[in-house]
Amino acid sequence: MSTSALPRNPGEAARSSGDVRLSVEQVSYAYSANPSQAPLFTLETTSFQAKPGEIVAILGPNASGKSTLLNLIVGALEPLSGRILLDGFVTHSLPPRTRAQRIAMVQQESRLLFPARVWEFVLQGRHSRGRSLRFESEDDVRIAENALAQVGAADLGNRWMNQISGGEKQRVILARALAQQPLLLLLDEPTLHLDIAAQVGLLDSLRRLAGENRYTVVVVTHELNLAAEYADQVVLMQRGRCLRVGPPATIYQRELLEQVFQTPLSVEVRASGRPRVTVLSGT
């Protein structure tokens, strides 16, 4: 299981060049409703690093601390200890505008109060690039159109946001994130509401974009096989603990995964060198 067995790995060049973009260093966190009481949830010390062009999957069952880790990376939460650096800057200390220029977050849903067209929605990604009160420039329009084209949604521009399908919507939300021209792209369960074809479509574009635009991509997911197929690194989480960090081939061991996901399963290695998991229900 050598790394050369992963032929379509866009992170390869970055890894050899050795520059680290995202560095999560000994980070921990605790949620508590009341400071005098014991915390309701803790995230124990977690560390990993990612390079430009690399896709990192934060993998684990529900309530394993995946989303907390994502909120720490984006800077919305302040770590209890440790720090998170993006190109040497602590993400939590960045002012909101600067943060949005460097980090884009793709969430599961985007609810709109009033109807908006797809192109208006994608242009929102340019907000952090100018003063608050301003009108979009030709550059902004070009970048937004380009972002839509990159996710294969160029023809959706004039449609209304509430009249497109779930898969189309997910791609448009991704296009808005691309319009931010970030260094780091974070995705929270991006495949949750998508059918299989849309899931594969989305992750294929992610892998292509990470390679072309040198984004560092962090995806939170509980989909074992999607992480195995697309991630360069997997951060395996369980009940607030980071168990392992490494390429899928080293993380995907039957006993470890069975223990984490609490279900019998089998792991096989495919010709591509990437593992595949089958859940053995009823045995």
Next chain:
Amino acid sequence: MRPLTFRRVFLQCSLLLVILFFVVVVALKFGAVPVSLYALGRDLLRVLFGQSSQISTDYGLIIVNIRLPRILLGILVGASLSVAGTSFQALLRNPLADPYVLGVSSGAALGAIVALIAEPHLTLSPAFSALLTPLGAFLGAAATITAVYFLGRREGQIDSATLLLGGVITASFLSAIIMFLMNTLTGNLRGLSFWLMGDLSTPLQKNLYWFLGLGFFVAAGAIYTTANDLNLLLAGEKEAMHLGVDVPRVRLVVYIAASLLTGLAVSVSGAIGYVGLIVPHAMRLIFGSDHRVLLPTAALGGAIAVVFADTLARTVVAPSELAVGAVTAVVGAPLFIYLLRRRLT
């Protein structure tokens, strides 16, 4: 893609300015005493060229000393309430938010009444004394929106139904206190219907118009600088933050400015309802929901709506008068029900 340009905002505002001009002419012409358009034009030109002393006819005096100040007041109050409503709708993510429905107007009225009661007991310079009522109204408005905001939160999120109920109950509670104060205390407090329904019939001291105009431009200007932020806030505070909005700062600026607008309007005209609901809604249908165009068009639309409603209030039962708030409520309350029903289905 056809993004919004400054040119488009300018053109759309100019269109509304023309409409406002015609509404003002209509409002000047009609009333308990009819005035010919010729006399109207002649007398207005004299005012413009600083020759008001030459206006001799009673009709001319009615126009210049009674109708014109009242229209000016209507413009300022309408614009203020409408911009405040637009801002509350964006911040609370609720298209039914309006200073009156949320109880903010009642809070402002109570603040103004308390200031009026306190004024004789305080030793203040005359200049500051005149500003005490607007200040009291602003503090009342700010305290109420803070209270209603926290009433409407459930598990860290604004809950639409809880917010509206909280607002309606707060409004009714504050109105009860207003009634209580009006009954137990006497003094120059104006009538109960002024505070609860709104009325433009009392002219202001001349310098108060300047204060009101200045207050409007400062507060509405502050809100306008956050127009793009408000567009993103429509999608929720978390999402806006990820797109680069400094949410706590925007929230603070807009709540204070919108409370100021409500306080200013209520301190001079009482609690005129539903302007901040109907007008932004209509403008959104016509011009779209981008706040860079919505805020200025809502201001102009609010001015048009209140001047027009007040003209109706003055004329339909002439020589008697209705409260302008009664006219806006007759139109606004059914629209509110309609919007509420549509949202629930």
